[in-house]
Structure formats: C-alpha cells, structure tokens
Amino acid sequence: MSRAAGRPTLDSVAARAGVSRATVSRVVNGLAVTESSQAAVRRAIDELGYVPNHAARTLVTQRTDLIALVLPETTDRVFSDDQFFPGVVNGVSQVLEQADKQLVLMLAGSAASHARIERSIAARHVDGVLLASLHGADPLPAALARIGIPVVCNERPLGSTPLPYVGVDNLGGAAAAVGHLLDSGRTRIATIAGPQDMIAGIDRLAGYRSALHGSSRRSIVAVGDFTLDSGMAAMRQLLDDDPGLDAVFAASDLMAQGALKALRDAGRRVPDDVAVVGFDDTASARHTDPPLTTVRQPIIQIGRQMARQVLRLVAGDRIEATTTLPTELVLRQSA
Amino acid sequence: MSRAAGRPTLDSVAARAGVSRATVSRVVNGLAVTESSQAAVRRAIDELGYVPNHAARTLVTQRTDLIALVLPETTDRVFSDDQFFPGVVNGVSQVLEQADKQLVLMLAGSAASHARIERSIAARHVDGVLLASLHGADPLPAALARIGIPVVCNERPLGSTPLPYVGVDNLGGAAAAVGHLLDSGRTRIATIAGPQDMIAGIDRLAGYRSALHGSSRRSIVAVGDFTLDSGMAAMRQLLDDDPGLDAVFAASDLMAQGALKALRDAGRRVPDDVAVVGFDDTASARHTDPPLTTVRQPIIQIGRQMARQVLRLVAGDRIEATTTLPTELVLRQSA
DNA sequence: CCGGCTCCTGAGAGCGCTCTCACACTGAGA
DNA sequence: TCTCAGTGTGAGAGCGCTCTCAGGAGCCGG
Numbered sequence: 001m002s003r004a005a006g007r008p009t010l011d012s013v014a015a016r017a018g019v020s021r022a023t024v025s026r027v028v029n030g031l032a033v034t035e036s037s038q039a040a041v042r043r044a045i046d047e048l049g050y051v052p053n054h055a056a057r058t059l060v061t062q063r064t065d066l067i068a069l070v071l072p073e074t075t076d077r078v079f080s081d082d083q084f085f086p087g088v089v090n091g092v093s094q095v096l097e098q099a100d101k102q103l104v105l106m107l108a109g110s111a112a113s114h115a116r117i118e119r120s121i122a123a124r125h126v127d128g129v130l131l132a133s134l135h136g137a138d139p140l141p142a143a144l145a146r147i148g149i150p151v152v153c154n155e156r157p158l159g160s161t162p163l164p165y166v167g168v169d170n171l172g173g174a175a176a177a178v179g180h181l182l183d184s185g186r187t188r189i190a191t192i193a194g195p196q197d198m199i200a201g202i203d204r205l206a207g208y209r210s211a212l213h214g215s216s217r218r219s220i221v222a223v224g225d226f227t228l229d230s231g232m233a234a235m236r237q238l239l240d241d242d243p244g245l246d247a248v249f250a251a252s253d254l255m256a257q258g259a260l261k262a263l264r265d266a267g268r269r270v271p272d273d274v275a276v277v278g279f280d281d282t283a284s285a286r287h288t289d290p291p292l293t294t295v296r297q298p299i300i301q302i303g304r305q306m307a308r309q310v311l312r313l314v315a316g317d318r319i320e321a322t323t324t325l326p327t328e329l330v331l332r333q334s335a
Numbered sequence: 336m337s338r339a340a341g342r343p344t345l346d347s348v349a350a351r352a353g354v355s356r357a358t359v360s361r362v363v364n365g366l367a368v369t370e371s372s373q374a375a376v377r378r379a380i381d382e383l384g385y386v387p388n389h390a391a392r393t394l395v396t397q398r399t400d401l402i403a404l405v406l407p408e409t410t411d412r413v414f415s416d417d418q419f420f421p422g423v424v425n426g427v428s429q430v431l432e433q434a435d436k437q438l439v440l441m442l443a444g445s446a447a448s449h450a451r452i453e454r455s456i457a458a459r460h461v462d463g464v465l466l467a468s469l470h471g472a473d474p475l476p477a478a479l480a481r482i483g484i485p486v487v488c489n490e491r492p493l494g495s496t497p498l499p500y501v502g503v504d505n506l507g508g509a510a511a512a513v514g515h516l517l518d519s520g521r522t523r524i525a526t527i528a529g530p531q532d533m534i535a536g537i538d539r540l541a542g543y544r545s546a547l548h549g550s551s552r553r554s555i556v557a558v559g560d561f562t563l564d565s566g567m568a569a570m571r572q573l574l575d576d577d578p579g580l581d582a583v584f585a586a587s588d589l590m591a592q593g594a595l596k597a598l599r600d601a602g603r604r605v606p607d608d609v610a611v612v613g614f615d616d617t618a619s620a621r622h623t624d625p626p627l628t629t630v631r632q633p634i635i636q637i638g639r640q641m642a643r644q645v646l647r648l649v650a651g652d653r654i655e656a657t658t659t660l661p662t663e664l665v666l667r668q669s670a
Numbered sequence: 671c672c673g674g675c676t677c678c679t680g681a682g683a684g685c686g687c688t689c690t691c692a693c694a695c696t697g698a699g700a
Numbered sequence: 701t702c703t704c705a706g707t708g709t710g711a712g713a714g715c716g717c718t719c720t721c722a723g724g725a726g727c728c729g730g
Contacts, residue, residue, distance in 0.1 A: 007459070009686055020710045025688060034708065051458040055393035056686035059715050064390065066439075086421060093442045097451065102460070103440045104401075107428045116432065123386040124342070125437070228622055261622065287563055287596065289624070344716055355680040360718065369678065391716035394685050675728075685717085696707080 008048040017044035028052060065101050066126040067092075067310060070117060071133055072108035072140055083282045084299060088132055088154065091303020099311050101127070114140065122147050128310040134158065136197030150313035152306045155199040156322075164313070166305045166323040170200055173295035173327030174207025177249050177277040180293075180329055182215055186247035186275055190220035192234040192259060194251035201226075204251040204279060220245060224255045231258025239266055246274055247335065253278040253285045253294055260288055260334070275335035290333035297327050343383040352379035363387060400436050401461040402427075402645060405452060406468055407443035407475050418617045419634060423467055423489065426638020434646050436462070449475065457482050463645040469493065471532030485648035487641045490534040491657075499648070501640045501658040505535055508630035508662030509542025512584050512612040515628075515664055517550055521582035521610055525555035527569040527594060529586035536561075539586040539614060555580060559590045566593025574601055581609055582670065588613040588620045588629055595623055595669070610670035625668035632662050 010028075014021045017040040026033045027041040044050070058064050069092055071085065089105075096103050104126055106117045121129060121144060128150035131141060134157050141157045153165035181189050191208040194201030205221070212219050222238050224230030231250055235258060238245060250256035256278030260270060268274045270290055278285060281296035305323055312319050345363075349356045352375040361368045362376040379385070393399050404427055406420065424440075431438050439461055441452045456464060456479060463485035466476060469492050476492045488500035516524050526543040529536030540556070547554050557572050559565030566585055570593060573580060585591035591613030595605060603609045605625055613620060616631035640658055647654050 010688095011686080021687085022689080022710060022712095023708085026709090029688085032708075037709085051454065053394070053686050054458055054460050055390045055399070056715090057688075058390035059388070059394055059686080059717085060688045062715085089440065090442070093440065097442075097448055100451070102455065105424065105428065105438045105440045107425070107432075113432055116435070119386065120437065122384075123389055125389050228618075257622065261624075264624075283563075284619070287592065289596075289599075345718095346716080356717085357680060357682095357719080358678085361679090364718085367678075372679085388716050391685090392718075394687085394716080395718045397685085671730100673728105673730085676726085678725080679723085681720105681722090683718105683720085687715085688713105690711105690713085692709105692711090694707100694709080696705100698703105698705085700701100700703080 007053075008050045009053070010050075013041065013044045013048055013050045016048060017041045062124070064125060064127050066104050067096055067101050067128050067130065067307070067314075068104045068106050068117075068121065068126040069130045069132065070106045070108060070140065072114070072131070072135070072138055084280070085132070087299030088303040088306070091300035091305075092130060092307040093303075094300075095304050095307035095311070099307075101311070108140070118143050118147075121149055124149070128152075128314045130154070130306050130310055131157075131163075132306075134198065135195075150310055152310040152313065154302060154306060158197070158199065162321070164309060164319055164321045166302055166309060166325070167199065168297040168302065168325045169327045170203035171207040171210065173279065173297065173329070174204040174249065174251070175211040176327070176329045177279070177293075177295050178208050178211035180331075181247040181249065181275055181277065181335060182211065182217070184275065184335070187217065188220065188242060188245040189217060189247040189249065190222070190238045190242065190245045192231055192238070192248060192250040192255045193221055193223045194255070195225050196223060201251060208249055224251070224258075226252040226254060228254045228258040228261075231255025232262045233258070235259040235262035236266075239263075239268075247276070248274060249277045249279075251279050253280040253282045253292060256292055256294065256334075257284070257288055260292075271333065271335050277329075277335045281330050285330075285332070288334070293332045293335040294330055295327050296330050298325050301325055342388075343385045344388070345385075348376065348379045348383055348385050351383060352376045397459070399460060399462050401439050402431055402436050402463050402465065402642070402649075403439045403441050403452075403456065403461040404465045404467065405441045405443060405475065407449070407466070407470070407473055419615070420467070422634030423638040423641070426635035426640075427465060427642040428638075429635075430639050430642035430646070434642075436646070443475070453478050453482075456484055459484070463487075463649045465489070465641050465645055466492070466498075467641075469533065470530075485645055487645040487648065489637060489641060493532070493534065497656070499644060499654055499656045501637055501644060501660070502534065503632040503637065503660045504662045505538035506542040506545065508614065508632065508664070509539040509584065509586070510546040511662070511664045512614070512628075512630050513543050513546035515666075516582040516584065516610055516612065516670060517546065517552070519610065519670070522552065523555065523577060523580040524552060524582040524584065525557070525573045525577065525580045527566055527573070527583060527585040527590045528556055528558045529590070530560050531558060536586060543584055559586070559593070561587040561589060563589045563593040563596075566590025567597045568593070570594040570597035571601075574598075574603075582611070583609060584612045584614075586614050588615040588617045588627060591627055591629065591669075592619070592623055595627075606668065606670050612664075612670045616665050620665075620667070623669070628667045628670040629665055630662050631665050633660050636660055 010021045010024050014024045019037050108114050132154040136158045141161045144151045145161050155167040156165050193205040222234035224234045278292045278294035281294045285292040285294045345356045345359050349359045354372050443449050467489040471493045476496045479486045480496050490502040528540040557569035559569045613627045613629035616629045620627040620629045
C-alpha cells in the first residue's frame with residue numbers, strides 16, 4: 001500500500017521545511033528569499049519529490065503554457081507525403097521547448113473537429129495558436145480572431161481577417177526558378193501550379209507569371225494539388241496541350257516528381273528535352289532521377305519563427321504582422 | 336472597453352438561470368436535473384457563451400484530458416523522410432478526437448528535453464503517455480513505469496521494463512518477403528537490416544534469417560539505419576561482398592529506394608538481375624522505378640490501437656499487454 | 671392524515687496554487 | 701532614543717470547479 005492521497009503539495013513542503021506556503025512558492029518561482037530558508041525549502045522539495053501542480057497554477061495565473069498547432073486540413077492530406085508538416089512541427093517544438101511550453105497538436109479534418117477545436121480554444125485551454133496549411137474559405141482564422149487569442153498563421157490568411165503570419169517568398173522563389181529556365185535558353189516554359197485556394201499555390205503561379213511577363217513568352221498552365229499523382233496528370237495534360245514545351249516549373253517537389261514520371265513515360269529526357277524545377281527542396285529531391293533542381297524553402301525556420309512570434313504575443317509584446325523568409329534556388333541536374 | 340474580468344463562470348450562469356452552481360454543474364456534466372431547470376441553464380449558457388474552465392475542472396477531478404505522444408528520437412531523424420511518424424500521429428489523433436482528449440506532442444531529441452518530459456509527466460500534466468520509436472537503451476520506459484502513469488509503447492520496449500505495447504508482425508512480414516523471393520526462384524538473397532537497437536530492425540532481420548533457415552541458403556547481411564542514404568551504402572557493400580546476389584530484402588522502403596539507386600548505378604536491372612523487396616509500404620513505394628514490392632504495415636492502425644489502449648488504461652480498465660497487428664506482402668514490379 | 675420513500679436541489683468544503691497585504695525585524699539617520 | 705525606510709515572512713483570500721451532504725418537495729401506502 002502506498003502512502004495515502006498522492007503527491008506532496010506546497011503545504012507539505014512548507015511543513016517539512018518549517019516555513020510558510022508562501023515562502024515555498026517564492027522559492028519555486030525564484031523570488032527573493034533568505035539563503036537559509038532557500039536551502040531548507042530546496043531540501044524539503046528534494047526529499048518529498050515535490051512537483052508543482054500545473055492545474056492549480058493555471059487556475060490562478062490564467063496561463064496554461066500550452067500552444068496549439070492547428071492543421072485544418074483533412075488529416076490524410078496533411079500527412080500525405082511531403083515533408084512540410086513534420087518540418088514545421090520540428091521547428092515549432094524546438095522553440096517551445098526552450099520556452100518550456102508544451103505543444104498541443106490539433107488536426108481539423110472534419111467539421112466536427114473544427115467545432116471541437118474552436119471550443120477548446122475558446123475555453124482558453126491554450127495560451128496561443130499556430131495555424132498552418134490554410135485553405136481559402138477556412139472560417140477558423142476569423143473565429144480565432146473573434147475569440148481574441150494570440151494567433152500566428154503560416155502564410156497570409158486568405159479572406160478578410162488580418163492576422164500576423166510567417167511566410168516564405170513564394171513569388172520570388174518561383175520567379176527565380178523560371179528566371180533560371182529562361183537564362184538557360186528554354187523558350188516554352190510551362191508550370192504545374194498548386195491549389196488556387198492556398199497562398200503557396202497562388203503566389204507561386206504569380207511568380208511564374210511575373211517572370212514570364214518580362215520575357216515575351218507565353219504562359220502554359222496546369223493545376224495540381226501538390227501531390228505526386230496530380231503532378232503526373234498535370235504533366236500529361238501539358239504535353240497534350242503543347243508537345244513542344246521544353247521546361248516545366250512545378251509548384252512542389254512532389255508534383256515535380258510526378259512530372260518526371262510522366263515525362264519518362266512519354267519518352268522525354270530530363271533535362272535534355274525538358275527541364276524540370278520543383279519547389280520545397282524536400283529530402284527526396286536529392287534522390288530523384290535526375291536529382292531535382294528546386295526552390296528551397298526553410299521549413300524548420302518557418303516553424304521556429306511562428307513559435308517565436310506567438311510566444312511574443314502571449315507575453316504581451318507587439319510583433320510585426322508579416323514575416324517573409326527567403327527562398328533559394330538549388331541547382332541540381334533536372335534543369 | 337470590454338466587460339470587466341473576462342469569461343462567465345458557473346456562478347454567473349447559475350445567477351442568470353436562477354439556480355445554484357451545483358445545478359449548472361450537473362447540466363454541464365449531463366447528470367439528472369428537471370426539464371425546466373435544464374432548459375433555463377442551457378439558455379443561460381448560450382446567452383453568456385459559457386465554456387467550462389479546464390484548469391479548475393482538472394484541479395478537482397485530477398484528469399487533464401491530455402495524452403502525450405513522446406518521440407524520443409532526435410527530432411531530425413523522426414521527421415527525416417519516412418511516413419511512420421505522421422501516420423501514427425494521424426491514427427492517434429483520430430481516436431483521441433472521438434474521446435475528446437487532446438494530443439500533446441513531445442519530441443525528445445536532447446538529454447535536456449528528456450528531463451523536461453519526465454518532469455512534465457511526473458507532474459501529471461497528462462493522463463497517459465504513448466511512447467514511439469524506442470531505441471535500445473532508452474531510460475524513458477523505466478522512468479515512466481516508476482511514475483506509474485498509463486503508458487503504451489509502439490513495439491515491445493527493449494530492456495527489462497515490461498510495458499504494454501502495440502506492434503506489428505515484423506517477423507512474419509519479413510519472412511513472407513523472403514519466402515516470396517525464394518518462391519520466385521532467387522537463390523542468393525541478401526538483406527539490408529535496420530538499426531539493431533530497435534525492435535523493427537531486430538525482428539525484421541530475425542524474420543529474414545528464419546525464412547532462409549528453412550531453405551539451405553546462406554544469409555548475406557548489411558545494416559542500415561532506415562534512411563535512403565544508408566540503404567544505398569549498404570547495397571554497395573552487399574554488391575562488393577557478393578556480386579552474384581540476385582535478391583535483396585530491405586527493412587524499410589527508404590532503404591529499398593537507396594538499394595534501387597545503388598543497383599541502377601551498378602548497372603543491375605531490377606527485377607531482372609536483382610529483385611528488391613522493401614518494408615512499410617509508404618506512399619512513395621508506388622512511385623519508385625520499378626514500383627516497389629513491399630511489406631505493408633498498418634501504420635494508422637498502430638496509432639489508433641495505441642490510443643485506444645492508453646484510453647482504456649486511463650479509464651482504469653485492464654488491457655492485454657501485447658497487440659500485434661498483421662503485415663501483408665504487396666506485390667509490385669520490383670520482385 | 672402521517673410516516674417513509676425517492677428525487678432534485680443548494681450550501682459549502684476543498685482541490686493546490688499565487689499574490690496581496692500587513693507585520694516583524696533590521697539598520698541608518700535625526 | 702525615536703522614526704523611517706527597507707527587507708523578508710506568514711496569514712488569508714480567492715481562482716472556478718466538483719462533489720458530498722443535508723434538506724425540501726412530491727408521492728406512495730397504511
């Protein structure tokens with residue numbers, strides 16, 4: 001039979017150390033206390049194995065030390081195959097760990113889970129919210145803004161709710177990719193765009209267009225949904241539309257891999273017949289055949305920066321509404 | 336200026352509904368209450384937008400409704416490229432959502448984060464713990480067992496701490512793969528094993544050995560760490576060791592992809608010269624060249640089952656210590 | 671018409687912590 | 701010697717909830 005009624009409390013530590021509860025609290029929270037009671041309290045804490053009760057602390061401080069990462073996609077898609085989500089989680093968790101906060105993961109696939117997440121956040125179950133992978137008409141940003149909790153988005157939220165966000169230079173990256181294709185003498189440059197209800201899809205297409213605009217080249221566009229299969233389908237369609245194309249910019253590495261497959265199936269050599277550039281620089285880009293030239297976005301940095309920003313909001317600081325991280329063209333063999 | 340002092344409490348709802356705090360609590364928790372007060376309370380809750388304070392509730396019930404998923408690998412590796420982690424998260428989160436629990440993600444890369452996680456769990460910050468990707472000498476299982484919190488592991492924990500776990504039939508899957516290679520007439524069958532401080536690495540190698548044992552074939556082994564690069568290196572070494580080999584079983588799809596690359600570089604055709612079988616059936620297995628024959632493990636089910644088990648432990652039920660999910664050989668073109 | 675039963679309700683204690691406030695004690699300055 | 705800062709400490713209220721317990725209302729049989 002173990003000792004009755006569980007864990008030691010502030011009171012039991014206080015009793016053992018021969019001081020008041022308030023003094024123990026001061027020691028635990030690092031406030032001024034004489035050397036001697038300090039020592040006595042520390043010894044009592046060690047001997048009793050005291051660990052503060054988080055709920056009790058939360059009840060009075062109104063802080064939970066929890067940050068939510070909300071992924072409002074269908075769970076299948078979030079996890080499908082690109083490495084965006086794990087990278088962001090990684091970055092976020094690095095920063096939260098240093099700040100001694102915990103990460104609560106909320107996947108919002110269904111309408112029901114949407115409601116549940118909103119309720120949980122309205123209940124101030126967490127101190128702040130990170131919102132990733134936003135789609136066009138998502139009502140969550142507006143709902144959170146109404147609740148008035150610190151929120152930081154990944155990429156500029158579509159719709160009318162202005163929320164601080166951390167994004168990457170999609171436009172510049174796409175333009176750099178297309179610029180590289182132009183510089184290397186390609187003349188008929190197509191693009192496989194991403195979903196047009198996501199900033200990453202929209203802005204990368206815009207970057208493609210703006211780069212072509214400078215030259216007198218015509219734009220050739222097919223739209224995918226960032227997945228490999230959609231890239232394959234889009235590439236086939238592009239070849240149908242314009243068999244003479246000599247380059248493709250795909251808005252994700254996965255779609256670029258699909259394009260590579262479709263091109264191989266169609267008997268085109270890469271990069272000899274058709275140059276291919278991707279976007280993301282995921283781990284697999286190094287291993288495609290040929291290795292993929294692509295636009296690197298600093299995924300872990302995105303996570304880190306989002307976490308830093310939300311922590312500053314939680315702490316009551318003001319932050320700049322917009323952070324844009326640079327992208328970088330990585331040259332390999334496919335273009 | 337907004338209304339003073341924040342959110343409505345049980346008391347304010349009670350006042351508005353003209354009943355006592357206890358009655359409101361009963362309504363909120365679905366206990367017996369007359370029709371009329373029921374209605375009055377519901378109306379008051381709606382009008383006030385009342386949401387229960389989670390910390391206050393936790394303080395008295397001793398439940399947090401939080402389940403931790405601990406990934407005690409270096410974060411880089413967890414997220415590297417295979418899809419195991421996202422799949423497990425997905426499954427776990429599906430089940431937790433239904434049970435109205437939240438998922439707390441804890442990445443234990445460094446020793447410091449290890450300590451932090453232990454502290455957080457010792458403080459009963461969560462109701463239960465899911466432990467994945469265990470490595471050999473990890474002290475966490477023992478530490479958690481000592482704390483006496485509900486824990487469910489992914490795969491049998493190495494070391495002497497007996498904890499309930501959910502695993503897959505690694506041995507049977509590997510044996511099936513090798514059996515298929517034997518059946519199709521391959522005679523010199525090598526394996527690229529996984530890390531030998533992880534169950535998945537150990538058992539898949541054992542499965543390979545046991546299948547070969549039945550025939551009179553010699554085993555040819557190289558060890559990788561589940562990554563593509565390690566698979567490539569291992570394949571090169573195997574070709575050095577035994578240029579006449581005609582089949583390889585790789586303990587992960589990623590290593591199989593590395594093997595595919597190394598074989599192509601060495602001028603071997605797959606499957607004509609060398610057959611290749613992987614393990615996992617990740618999304619990318621369908622897209623390798625040639626498409627990968629592999630052993631499918633039901634990753635999402637693992638997550639689901641782990642979550643179910645830990646919820647039962649939290650609820651005070653007894654559970655069977657061991658759950659083994661089936662694996663299944665998926666035939667494609669590589670073998 | 672009364673005792674006993676069931677059912678619902680309200681009062682109130684208490685979960686473990688933080689934080690304000692007042693008090694005791696020191697030492698410097700008048 | 702007395703006042704006045706300045707410093708450390710303890711008492712106690714209160715965070716918002718659950719849950720026990722006693723009491724009141726309603727209904728039955730006697």
